[in-house]
Amino acid sequence: MAFDPKLAAALSGATLRQLAHWRKAGVNRGVVLIPEISSTRPVLYSFRDVVALRTCVKLRNDASLQKIRRALDTLRSDLQEHDHLSSYTLVADGSSIYLAESDQAVDLVRRKANVVIHEMVDVLQPFYRDGRHIPPLLRPRAHVTVNPAVRGGVPVIEGTRVPYDEVAALLRDGLPPERISEYYPSVTPTAALDAADFAEYVNSYDPPKEPREAAAG
Known part of the structure; x- marks a missing residue:
């Protein structure tokens, strides 16, 4: 089974426009998320995609899309992390985006290691986005x-x-x-x-x- 864009949007909190935008590369930046099942019509997302999309939506509350793309480029190109995006814990604090690991956190925008993360985020829990309540996944x-x-x-x-x-x-x-x-x-x-x-x-x-x-x- 797979999630069509509307259901993926409803479960992640992203808009259909955002999903389409995130499937495309930005200026000098890579894509945010390519659907795991099908990236062409009919576009179909996996469960892991939906988890990753929730992460992106929560990041977007505190960071610009440009910073998100930059952070993902650092993750994929510099750190050579190529697992599915849902397998990483990414956190934003208004100034940067971090990769949180068990023993350290890496600033993916300014590329500094061993920074302090003040708040961990569980993307499966409910949250608000643009005044809309996004339910627990x-x-x-x-x-x-x-x-x-x-x-x-x-x-x-x-x-x-x-x-x-x-x-x-x-x-x-x-x-x-x-x-x-x-x-x-x-x-x-x-x-x-x-x-x-x-x-x-x-x-x-x-x-x-x-x-x-x-x-x-």
């Missing part, structure tokens, strides 16, 4: 979970393999939550409502309609 809703070992990480109803969007689609078509068990016996009405709420959140990442499209709709 592994449990975006109380009864909706994300586990890379279950359907490749696509959000499912807690304790099941039922994708959230299949449940949400039934409710959107008018099925009362109390009858969801007729289709999925393991899904409770409360879980169904959580699935619908999460689906609404994911759909909020749809790009805005062009004026002509809106008028036609």
